[in-house]
Amino acid sequence: MTxxxxxxxxxxxxxxxxxxxxxxxxxxxxxxxxNFFTGFCVEGHTHAIxxxxxxxxxxxxxxxxxxxxxxxxxxxxxxxxxxQVVFNPRxxxxxxxxxxxxxxxxxxxxxxxxCQQHGFDFIVTGEVVGQRxxxxxxDTMPVVADRSGAEDRLLRPLSAKxxxxxxxxxxxxxxxxxxxxxxxxxxxxxxxxxxxxxxxEYAQPAGGCCFLTDAQYSSKLADLWQARGSKQYELDDIxxxxxxxxxxxxxxxxxxxAREEGEGNFLLGYRKQYISIISLSHSxxxxxxxxxxxxxDIELAASLVARYGKGRDEAQVEMEIRTPAGASRPLKxxxxxxxxxxxxxxx
Amino acid sequence: MTPVLxxxxxxxxxxxxIRVQDKVAELGAGTLVEVVCSDPGALNDIPAWCRINxxxxxxxxxxxxxxxxxxxxxxx
Ligand code: SF4
Numbered sequence: 001m002t003x004x005x006x007x008x009x010x011x012x013x014x015x016x017x018x019x020x021x022x023x024x025x026x027x028x029x030x031x032x033x034x035n036f037f038t039g040f041c042v043e044g045h046t047h048a049i050x051x052x053x054x055x056x057x058x059x060x061x062x063x064x065x066x067x068x069x070x071x072x073x074x075x076x077x078x079x080x081x082x083x084q085v086v087f088n089p090r091x092x093x094x095x096x097x098x099x100x101x102x103x104x105x106x107x108x109x110x111x112x113x114x115c116q117q118h119g120f121d122f123i124v125t126g127e128v129v130g131q132r133x134x135x136x137x138x139d140t141m142p143v144v145a146d147r148s149g150a151e152d153r154l155l156r157p158l159s160a161k162x163x164x165x166x167x168x169x170x171x172x173x174x175x176x177x178x179x180x181x182x183x184x185x186x187x188x189x190x191x192x193x194x195x196x197x198x199x200x201e202y203a204q205p206a207g208g209c210c211f212l213t214d215a216q217y218s219s220k221l222a223d224l225w226q227a228r229g230s231k232q233y234e235l236d237d238i239x240x241x242x243x244x245x246x247x248x249x250x251x252x253x254x255x256x257x258a259r260e261e262g263e264g265n266f267l268l269g270y271r272k273q274y275i276s277i278i279s280l281s282h283s284x285x286x287x288x289x290x291x292x293x294x295x296x297d298i299e300l301a302a303s304l305v306a307r308y309g310k311g312r313d314e315a316q317v318e319m320e321i322r323t324p325a326g327a328s329r330p331l332k333x334x335x336x337x338x339x340x341x342x343x344x345x346x347x
Numbered sequence: 348m349t350p351v352l353x354x355x356x357x358x359x360x361x362x363x364x365i366r367v368q369d370k371v372a373e374l375g376a377g378t379l380v381e382v383v384c385s386d387p388g389a390l391n392d393i394p395a396w397c398r399i400n401x402x403x404x405x406x407x408x409x410x411x412x413x414x415x416x417x418x419x420x421x422x423x
Contacts, residue, residue, distance in 0.1 A: 035361075037361055037362070037365060041361075059388075059391045059392070059395065060360055060361050060364065060388065060391070060392045060395065062361070063361075063364070063392055063395040063396055063399065064395065066399050067395055067398060067399055071399075072399060072400055073396075073399055073400075074368075075361050075364055075365050075368060076365075077362075077365050239359060265385075265412060269356070269357040269385065270357075
């Protein structure tokens with residue numbers, strides 16, 4: 001009896017990877033899922049933070065996909081290694097700070113290594129020729145296969161007929177005739193296929209699978225790099241870029257102001273790392289100060305934060321300034337007028 | 348038996364799941380693991396991860412702003 005072949009499918013949580021894995025699974029292949037966490041993944045973070053969405057059920061889409069397919073899912077923390085992809089993408093960035101082609105190569109390479117370590121035969125992705133401007137073009141898809149080292153062990157079931165036959169097809173592990181030849185940006189064929197499989201409530205991320213495709217997020221990341229004098233970040237930095245209003249009154253510091261209670265609760269957890277500011281005399285948001293600041297800077301930050309509290313129209317409000325060590329002091333300030341908050345402070 | 352504690356507070360989805368996954372990989376079947384999280388999403392994600400990987404959720408609880416999941420490690 002021939003041994004059942006095994007494939008690892010890159011599961012982003014979106015529809016395409018769900019369908020790709022399903023197509024391969026339906027051909028009798030044992031499929032396991034792998035999901036990479038870069039720190040930039042969209043994955044419901046902002047919903048988790050923001051209180052408004054709390055009544056809605058939250059789920060991790062990659063786990064949901066794995067459950068639909070009845071496969072195991074290995075979630076791999078690649079936060080540290082991924083930094084080099086973001087800092088120095090060989091193939092450059094897309095419209096924003098998204099290094100999509102390098103990112104795909106990196107993930108497929110990791111999946112290929114995982115295959116070798118776990119005795120799996122090939123890799124499956126949900127890529128479609130022409131779907132994404134950078135990483136999913138007819139000329140870049142072979143680059144992913146080559147530079148990742150996966151070569152012809154990389155199968156894209158949704159677009160296979162537009163690409164040369166891969167090892168699983170040539171060896172007869174997979175019937176090429178049952179694979180698809182999708183191309184372009186239309187989502188209709190995928191939706192029809194999902195319906196035919198009976199999948200409902202699947203996720204369809206609009207711009208891409210991570211925050212790096214978001215213009216506003218990217219500009220906050222670029223600001224962080226500029227302020228630090230080099231491309232660098234820690235997980236907390238990139239998490240905080242997803243939360244609150246970010247304003248930079250001076251080149252050497254910025255203020256992160258919660259927009260609602262859920263964000264305030266999230267920022268509370270960072271009070272031991274950053275100076276924090278909150279209004280004592282009126283209700284108002286919690287804010288963090290990121291940077292090396294002196295008393296004048298603190299006063300400016302406090303009057304800026306006061307602008308976003310209920311005492312914004314008062315002549316004076318009392319704020320609490322708290323150091324990371326936990327020492328707090330009151331500070332009376334006049335809330336800044338909105339006309340004194342230049343547009344360029346907003347990141 | 349005192350459960351093995353995983354402190355996943357202040358971590359956002361999917362970090363709590365990754366912490367649990369890595370801890371469970373070191374433990375034998377039948378071990379109890381207590382996970383404390385501050386991301387409410389963990390109340391869905393950790394049970395989903397358990398269902399997929401053959402572990403049993405013993406209890407889930409909300410305590411103020413913290414979310415607790417107790418699970419029992421299944422057979423590998
Ligand atoms: S959108 Fe983000 S996660 Fe997806 S390929 Fe591009 S850089 Fe990678």
